[in-house]
Amino acid sequence: MxxxxxxxxxxxxxxxxxxxxxxxxxxxxxxxxxxxxxxxxxxxxxxxxxxxxxxxxxxxxxxxxxxxxxxxxxxxxxxxxxxxxxxxxxxxxxxxxRLIDAVDRHRSALSRNLALAVRTNDYGAVVKDMTDEALVEFFASIALDSALFSFDEAKAQVFGRLSIHRREQAAAGFDADTFPRGGNDFEQWVAQSLTRFGWTAEVTRGSGDQGLDVIAEKAGKRLGLQCKLYGSPVGNKAVQEAHAGMAYYGVDAAGVLTNASFTPSATALATATGIRLFSQHDIPDLFEKTFGAR
Structure with missing residues (x-):
């Protein structure tokens, strides 16, 4: 044609x-x-x-x-x-x-939330996995541009970066996911873990804790911790105990450290009283989170 x-x-x-x-x-x-x-x-x-x-x-x-x-x-x-x-x-x-920087900046909270997103039964079997939902919340919080990254690609970036931090912490002899499952052992584990990151720490239970389970010192600053090994969100009582212990021991700061989450009421009370709320994932950076960079 x-x-x-x-x-x-x-x-x-x-x-x-x-x-x-x-x-x-x-x-x-x-x-x-x-x-x-x-x-x-x-x-x-x-x-x-x-x-x-x-x-x-x-x-x-x-x-x-x-x-x-x-x-x-x-x-x-x-x-x-x-x-x-x-x-x-x-x-x-x-x-x-920007995503890597956000993971580095929020790695403690992100690690905690990802750990809490997976629930297992008494036999170790996973009964609920909210990992993707926790990541969606994180990506929304940092306004990640979804047009540039698929969810699976961004997810791989997050876990890859967290894996690097876990290897760095493992080199210091610390693993936030292998804490003991007994209350007293948990307190001892927290104190021992803090010493790996330059703290001098001791458990107070032997003489009556008066609201604080661990007293730690680093760079001239003293921190008191109420340690809670819970299977459900931690409530007001732990915050009140930490606040009382802060005055009793005369520490520079006090906090509640738990493997679980906190109730909204406990979070509000902690804000009002100046008590810090931590998870075991915060241990490597506890000084900076509490007192700022040296």
Whole structure:
């Protein structure tokens, strides 16, 4: 069909050029019927004779111009696509670094929430897994651009980064997920874990804890902890005990450290009384979280 259209165009263009040449030749005929042709007549005759070649040249040039235009448009489109892809890669790199920074900044809370998202029964079998929901909350909190990362890709980034932190902590002999399951043992484990990160720590239970189970000191600052090994959210009582113990022991700060979560009421009371709320995941950074960077 394209060949037929091309042939038709060639024939019509040849006829038009030939007609144009004939008109010029007629205009160049000598007046009074004298024989011969004027220069204008000769030009017209040449146009008629060359009309097929002129038509072919015209069509070829139009085709060349169209090809050049199409090639130029394709190059422009390619350059635009390359620029878009490069910009997308830059945006992804920036957003990936922002995600990594957010994981580093919130790793304690994130590790705690991910641990609490998985519930097991007394036999170790998982009965509820809210990991994805916890991650959705985290991604929404940091306003992660979902157009740049799929959920599974962002999830892999989070667990990869947390794995790096776990290896670093393991090198210091600490594993937040392997705490003992007895109350007294948990207090001893907290004290021993703190010593791995530069604290001097002791358990107070032997002499009556008076609201605090562990007293720890580092860089001239004393911190008292009420330790709660719970299977349900920790309530007001633990916060009240820590607050009383802070005055009794004269520590610079006091907090409640638990493997569980806190009730909204306990969180509100802690805010009002200045008591800090921690999980075992906070132990490596407990000084900075309590007293700020040294």
């Amino acid at each position: 394209s060949l037929l259209k091309g042939a038709t165009r060639f024939v019509l263009l040849t006829l038009v050029i030939g007609l144009f040449g004939s008109l010029i030749a007629a205009m160049g005929m000598p007046a009074g019927g004298r024989p011969g042709l004027t220069a204008l007549g000769i030009l017209g005759a040449i146009i008629v004779l060359l009309s097929p070649f002129l038509a072919a040249a015209w069509i070829w040039r139009r085709h060349s111009v169209a090809k050049a235009r199409d090639a130029s448009m394709r190059l422009a489109a390619l350059a635009e696509e390359q620029e878009y892809q490069q910009n997308l890669l830059r945006r992804r790199a920036i957003e990936r670094q």
